[in-house]
Amino acid sequence: MKKIAFIGGGNMAASLIGGLVSNGWTAEYIIVSDPSVERLAYLQHTFGIQTTQDNSAAAAYAEVIVLAVKPQVMQSVCMSLSEQVGSQLIISIAAGIPCSAISQWLGSQTVIRCMPNTPALIGAGISGLFATAVVTAEQKQLAERILQGAGKVSWLTQEVQIDAVTAISGSGPAYFFLLVEAMIASGEQLGLSRAVATELAQQTALGAAKMLVQSPHDAATLRQQVTSPQGTTEAAIKTFLNGGFMALAEQAITAAATRSQELAQQLSQ
Numbered sequence: 001m002k003k004i005a006f007i008g009g010g011n012m013a014a015s016l017i018g019g020l021v022s023n024g025w026t027a028e029y030i031i032v033s034d035p036s037v038e039r040l041a042y043l044q045h046t047f048g049i050q051t052t053q054d055n056s057a058a059a060a061y062a063e064v065i066v067l068a069v070k071p072q073v074m075q076s077v078c079m080s081l082s083e084q085v086g087s088q089l090i091i092s093i094a095a096g097i098p099c100s101a102i103s104q105w106l107g108s109q110t111v112i113r114c115m116p117n118t119p120a121l122i123g124a125g126i127s128g129l130f131a132t133a134v135v136t137a138e139q140k141q142l143a144e145r146i147l148q149g150a151g152k153v154s155w156l157t158q159e160v161q162i163d164a165v166t167a168i169s170g171s172g173p174a175y176f177f178l179l180v181e182a183m184i185a186s187g188e189q190l191g192l193s194r195a196v197a198t199e200l201a202q203q204t205a206l207g208a209a210k211m212l213v214q215s216p217h218d219a220a221t222l223r224q225q226v227t228s229p230q231g232t233t234e235a236a237i238k239t240f241l242n243g244g245f246m247a248l249a250e251q252a253i254t255a256a257a258t259r260s261q262e263l264a265q266q267l268s269q
């Protein structure tokens with residue numbers, strides 16, 4: 001079992017650490033560095049892992065370094081770590097930061113770029129991974145083991161595909177949450193208590209998600225099975241579609257992919 005350092009102990013790091021620990025990774029082999037003492041205390045208390053405010057100490061301890069800070073601070077964080085980085089495997093989860101930038105800032109080519117999502121916290125995530133040419137098969141396997149604690153993994157053949165992964169699964173949980181928010185608000189407007197509307201919307205999201213992964217039918221067929229001719233679902237779906245739902249969804253998801261590309265372009269300006 002390898003020693004892993006998380007640089008940045010925010011939402012995504014906590015999700016990945018949660019996946020690792022619940023999958024049996026030895027907690028003492030995980031260290032997280034973050035500026036916030038309160039955050040570190042929370043992570044230490046929740047997962048029993050090691051903590052530090054010193055990024056360099058965390059990096060020096062580990063064989064794998066997971067870069068989990070916001071894209072905006074990634075350059076300064078990497079540059080300050082370059083002296084501690086040698087043979088470690090680097091895994092970056094930052095949106096929009098290409099492997100080439102990470103390599104240049106850290107002075108290491110051994111970089112895997114990864115886009116996880118927050119359901120990682122309950123082991124139901126999915127991560128898209130891209131490895132640079134120098135990453136060995138063994139290192140890829142190691143990255144897979146680390147990310148698998150958080151859910152499924154999907155290897156990409158071209159780095160540019162990460163923008164699409166970011167737009168679909170990285171940001172995707174928020175799209176579903178937004179729909180559930182709208183369903184709860186509508187339930188209240190139609191006379192339900194917030195608690196009842198919430199339970200109905202949550203359980204419906206869970207049931208629909210389970211059907212999507214367990215049923216042999218695709219999403220369109222499952223939708224048709226709910227939609228009786230001239231019934232209630234048809235009234236709702238027609239309203240969605242006549243309001244431009246499909247085009248709006250495509251626009252929104254394209255905006256996420258474009259934003260991922262923009263983040264990368266900002267680096268080269």
Ligand SMILES: NC(=O)c1ccc[n+]([C@@H]2O[C@H](COP(=O)([O-])OP(=O)(O)OC[C@H]3O[C@@H](n4cnc5c(N)ncnc54)[C@H](OP(=O)(O)O)[C@@H]3O)[C@@H](O)[C@H]2O)c1
Nearest residue numbers: 008009010011012013034068069070071093094095116118
């Ligand atoms: N959230 C998602 O759904 C998701 C999905 C996939 C990928 N990502 C990527 O994951 C990365 C982290 O996102 P997040 O949502 O977890 O953000 P977050 O909750 O803000 O976590 C970032 C953490 O890094 C800390 N930090 C700031 N400056 C630091 C420094 N110099 N050294 C060490 N730690 C520092 C922050 O502390 P302060 O808050 O005190 O500044 C914060 O605790 C981002 O690059 C994002 O693109 C996020």
